[in-house]
Every structure is written in structure tokens, then in C-alpha cells.
Amino acid sequence: MHFFNNHAGQLDLHLPQSLVIDNFAGGGGASTGLEMALGRPVDISINHDPEAVAMHTANHPDTAHYCESVWEVDPRKACGNREVEIAWFSPDCKHFSKAKGGKPVDRNIRGLAWVAVRWAATVKPKIIMLENVEEFKTWGPVRDGAPFLGQKGQSLKGKNFKTFVNALKKLGYIVDWKELRACDFGVPTTRKRFFLIARCDGNPISWPTPTHGDPASLEVQSGKLKPWKTAADIIDWSIPCPSIFERKRPLAENTMKRIARGLQRFVIESDKPFIIGAGGPAYAGKPRPIDKPVNTITTQNHSQLVCAFLAKHYGGNYTGSGISMNAPTDTVTTVDHHALIASNLVKLRNGCIGTDVREPVHTITSGGGHIGEVRAFLVKYYGTGEGCTVNEPLHTVTTKDRFGLVTIKGEDYQIVDIGMRMLSPRELYRAQGFPDSYVIDTLPDGTKLSKAAQVRMCGNSVCPPLAAALIKTNTSQTIRRSVAA
Template identity: 40%
Template sequence: MTIDLFAGGGGASVGIEKALGRPVSLALNHNPYAVALHAVNHPKTRHICQDIETADPIKATRGRPVFLLWASPSCTQFSRGRHALPAERQLREMGWRVLDWVRATRPVVVCMENVVEYLKWGPLNADGYPIREREGETWNAFVQAFRDLGYSIDWTRLNAADCGAPTARHRLFVQARRDGHPIRWPEPTHGPQTGRPWKRTADFLDWSQEAPSIFNRKKDLVPATMERIFQGFERFIVNDPDPYIAPPEAKISRNDNVDLVSAFLTQNNTGMVGRDVRQPLSTLTSKACNQSLVLAYMTRLRNNAVGSSLGDPLATICASGAHHAEIRVSAYAIKYYSEGGVLQDLRQPVGTITTRDRFAVVTIHGNDYVVSDIGFRFLTDRELFDLQGFNRDFLEGREYQIDLIANGKPLTGKQKKLMVGNSVAPPAAAAVVSAAVAPYSDESFSLPLAA
């Protein structure tokens, strides 16, 4: 058998099936919506909707021998983002439940995935916070428990982008085995040292999705979001000599005369500006809402005009009156940058006056453009799944189903984001399992099924 504990939306299962060429035998998860999503996409897998705390490994496996057990216990109790909150002891102890399954079913190979901070697993104080002086103490006991059961064990840190996923997700991977074969880890297939570039976020975005203007919304974007947008605008468009230009289908601004659309990603975390869409997506969290797309709609200035100072005479006014652009920071930028805009100091003279407000001038490949609008939107559920690795490229043309009815109701966006944010990136899981089962690619090897 092959088993996926904490199966969730199915990232590990997709990777396992890719590596082995056959369905996962058993998937366990306590969330009925996750089980429903997994079942739609893995119809040949037997599903158990039950908490691992109460599930009986022997009954679940029906006594059959287990070759591979994959487990990705809750990472929220160990991630850096939780340091200000007390831990939930039950979730923090899920690793021991995995060991219960290992002890009961004696799998040949065990693979685990978690955040890198899992290595700091240690005891908690009376208030529920980790005792810093005892970091790693519980992890060392956990490792020793595997060795006491006759397993060799090793661990490493892998980036999903190195395995061909369009997301830069750094995670801890653990491998334990009792067959005497050495533990192997996958070599990077993508990245600077491989001759194959990382997969780009841009290639998995739906450019036809509308990005509403950041201005004149019914409900203003919060100041922190506006600040990140303008900082990203400065870094990825104004100061980038070669900003990313979106494909033609991205021209859905309210303006009729858009010539170019430039794009970048904001990172909705404190202290982070954003990301170039030519890079892999940053790590998705359990809420999967930290990444947003920003589009700058740009119109080329006539005859490469560069404007003039307010102290100079106004250039010739054409009949349309549309060839003069005011180069100023918008009212929104003024509101959130009272000491001066990102693009120019508000205490300095502005550029040429016009009848229409413009945002800024950007020079791209020697041509000057005015930015007439800025769009902002969150990534869609489909984009998030594709970027995590559940895409047609990896699935060889098959589309991972995420729109389904569960318990008589459509799966909500919040539920989908929870599943994709908590999932294992399928290409990373496939790479780890492929390396783990490499000794068995030769039929002369036999499986050590006896306990």
C-alpha cells in the first residue's frame, strides 16, 4: 500500500502518483471538504474522513503491508508567523501520531514534509510558548524513536521551484527507511545551476481577469496595501530598466488608449514589497492570500515627449488636447505619502498641466509612457492551484478539479485557499518519492515486506 496521511487537497498524492505511476491506496484527513476535493481528483484511492488521533492504523490498512507512508502534519504550530501566539499542544504533537502509524504498519519508506522550523520542535512552557533553551529537544527524541524502530533517517531542505514548481516554497523533507538502501535526495532540475530556468509566475496567470483600479473604489484599499503597491511600482516598473510587459489580453483597463501593461506581484506581508512575475511565486500560506497582482496601464507619449517645467511655456496644444500629460503623484499617493511621493517629492514643481490626471512617466526601451491607471487584484483560486503545481503541465494535460459540490454546497474560496495553502507542492513530492524509490526501478530488488 501507499498511504497519504493529512491528505488535504492532494498535493502529496499527486506527487506520489506521478512518481509511482499508480494511485495512492489510502488517504486520511479529518476535513470533509478536503476529503471531497481529494476524492474527486483521486477516484481510485480509498478515503477515510477521520482525525488521526482516533483512526486505527490496522483497521485502516486492513492488515495489508505498506510500502510508502507520506505524512505532512500541521505546520502552523512551527512556522515563523506564529511566534507571537501560544501553541496548540495537540496539533504540535501530530508527529507522534505519525510514529504510531509507523510502529503499527511498518512501512518500508516514510516521507514527511513540514516547515524548516520543525527542526526546533521542543517542549512548551506553562503558557504554551516554546522554551527557547530547549529548542530541538523533542525533534531529537522523534528522530531517535525512528532509529529505535530499525529505520535509518535523514532530512534536507528543498525548494519546490528547484523541482519544477512555479512557486519558491522552501520546506523540510524527512525520509526514513528500513530496507537497507541509502537515503537519496533529488537533484535540482530547475534553477541557476541546472541550465533550465525556474518556472515563471507570469506563465500561470490568467491575464484576462480584470484588475480593478486602485483609485475611486467603493471601499478604499487600506494604507498598508497602497504603500506596498507604490513601493512595488517604484521598484519593478519605474526603476527597472526592463520591466515585465504583460501579454495583449491584459489590456482591460477602463482607458481606451492603453499601449502597454506592465505587471508585478505585491507581497501582502509586513516589510515585504513584492516580486517580479518572471520569478516563481512566493510561498503560499494557509490563507493563500498573500500574493496580489498589480497592473500598470500605460499610454505612449506622442513623439517621445518628455514634458516641461511649469516655469517654461506650454508646448503647442493640439486640437484633441490630449498630448499634454500632468506628471504627478495621485491624490491617493499624496494621502499615504504626506512627506513626499514614491515617484517624486510633492514639494517639488509638477510637470506639464493637462485636462486629465496622469500618474507618472515611465521610460521603457527608450520610449516614454504615461501610466493612466493601476489595477490590483488577488490571484484566483485556479491560479493559486496552478502555481502550487496542480497545473496541466505537471498533470500532463489533465485539469485538477477544484469547483465541486460538497455536502450540497459549492466549495468556497476560503476552503479552496486553505487546502492549496496547506498543500505540498506536487513537483516537490514527486521528486522526493522518485529519489526514494530509485532502488526499486530494477526488478531484481524485492520488497522487504515482513515487519
């Protein structure tokens, strides 16, 4: 067993009597939420992944860390004679998730949730919380890597889940569960997760009331709820967004189609495209309301606009158009599938059809900059007519074949380039609701974490604000004060 903390291998004897435990702690999403709610660090964190434990240690230095399988940690030894106020569990969900599709399932991983019953039977936490994907309710027996059917072929879907719940009830717990969306609690992601609460302290189970909602809803318009936080809130607009036409390796056909669909929906056909001011080749600049005038034309090309949206590069048969910058992001997964698409625009004036975004605005000809490539790209992927070759002037623009023409507040703009970049790990952590101060790239010993490791831990993480809302709703101020004392 590997045990890490900041006290030379010894548990801090000054820790409060009532303990807070985070099992399957990962990089620290649930722990961060627990700290938000309780105003103090969690006492014990358990995870088998050394990189995850190291990230957790960097951000939660006052926590005792066990780098070990949850089954190898003896709850009685870990807790000593102290009461456990809260035990959080986020067992591996990949063999429940619908993203797994028809691939084989591992019953050992699916059975990790049983560790919650072990803690209930040994140290009797007053409150147990378990987080997983929505499909956790379907937990049933498997054989040879596939769901096992009963003697008459009937589905046994959910049988193990019912047994799990009954085991907690037999140990004296009341149990309830619910599905919650992070975006309804101030997190800029639509991530929906299953939450189970069990408690044995005589108090009822409570569920947090949403604080945010759809901007178009009556609750938001009346001021009862705040509008959802959006994808635009997480983007670092200073990061360069390279042209899709200058890549060493061409983008995959499906990726190009998805970009085209997104351009059509969120830029060309949108009544209110999301606009940012293009402050140079890095596309720096904060969002600029479309009812404000554009900057004075200068040699730095501030007269251009940038329309942005998020594309999703999932495999399989995904045929969506992506995500508007005015909506929450989709669920962050362990692999970065979100890409920022920036379509660069110039105003159509006196026959102008655009110029390269990296050059000053100058005399425009029919072949200026990337305009020909953009036009060919748009015609190929969603043009409805015969189009035109990239060597001839743009045909008369009609409502049927728009060739990248965007109308904003009565002004016509032409798309002159399309940029794309994957979201950075920091942006993904923002989407999950982590503070910018959270350390994600450097371990306590100075080792740098790879981008893949950062993204993996982000995709596996609990959204801290949602965890905090659940804890606050189920702990009184008196309990929070005593736990933090």
C-alpha cells in the same frame, strides 16, 4: 469513524499488495505527487476536514478515504495484512511556523507528528516521508502555551525532535532530513519546506537533484539547469484588473505604500519591466517582448502597454516591494496575500500624457483620464520633490522626480492607471504545481467550495512536483512497477 470510497463502503480487494498511504492528506497535494511518481492512485487517504476529503475524493476517486482524526484510524485495520510501501505524513505546521510569531503554541497540534511513529511500530512502512515547515527541527516541550525551559533556564529547543528521530531509529529505520525549495524542482514558488525520510528496507536514503535554478547562475546559463518557472507562468491575463482609483472602499494606507514601492522597483526603475499587451479593459493578452513594436493604434487602445508585478499584502511590518513577474512566487499561504498589480502605460508623444485605459486614444489634455490621480498617488508615496497639484500640467520630468515616467527601449511611457486584483485560487494552485485539470471548486455532490476554502487547502498543500521528485529518487523502477501492478 467516517470512511468514504467508491466501492459501496468496501475496500477494493483488487488493490495491489504494497500499499501507499497519505496521512494529513488535505486537498491532495502529496497524493498527486505520489501518483505522478508511481503512475497509480494512493490507496488510503486520511484527513479530518470534510471539505478537504471531498476535494481529495473529486480528484482521487480510486482512493479509500477516511474522514477522521489520524489518531482514530487503526493502521492494522486500515491495511489488513498488506505491506505498506510508502506512508506520507504532513502534520499541521501552524504551531511551528515562524508566521505564528509570538502567539501561544498548542502542544497537541505540535505532537501530531508522533502518528508517524505509531505507523512505524504497527505496520512498518518501508518508506516514511514527513513534510513540515523549517522550524520543525526546533520541536521542543511547551508549558502554558510557551516553549518550556529546563531547570537552569537552558533552552530545550529541538528536544522533542531528537526524541522523535530516535524513536524511529529504535524501530529499525535509518533517518535523514533536508530542506528543499519547490522552485528548484520546476514549481513557480519559493516555498521552502523540511522533509524527513525514514526507511527500513535496507536501501539508502536519496535526495533529488535540483532541475531548475536562478537564470543568472552559471548552471542555468551553461544549460545544466533549467531557469526557475516564474510568477508570469501562473497568471490568467484575461481576468480584469480593476483600477485602484475606482474602489468603493479606499485601499489601506499600507497597501497603497506597498503598491508604490512595487511600481518604483519593478516598473519605473526597472531596466527590463515585465510588459504585456493590453488587449482591452480585461487586460487580456500574452506577454509581449519589449524589443517588439507595439500594435498599431486603434480605437480599442491596443497601443497601450501594461507593466505587471505581484504585491504582497502581509500584515505586520512587511515593507518589501513585492515580486517581479520574472521570479517565482512567494510561499502560498492559507490566506491569499498575493495581488497582481497592472500599471497601464501610454507612449509620450507630442506632449501626450495619457488617457483613461477604457477609452479610445484621443486628443490628450493635461487632465486626461486617471493621469491626475496617478500623479498624485505617486507624488504622495514616493515623490522626492514638491510635486505638482493634480489640476496643473505635468512639470518638466527630471531624473529625480519621474512622476510615473517609464523608459522602455529608449521610448518614454507615462503611467495612466493602476489596476489591482487578488490572485484567483486557480492561479495559486498553479503556483503550487497543481495541474489545471485539478478540481478545486466543485465537490463530487455538486456543492461549490468557497474561495476561502480553496485558498486554505492550497496553502496547506504539498507541492506535487516536489513530492514526486522525492518519491522517484527513493523508489527504483522495479518498485514503481510492482506497486503499480
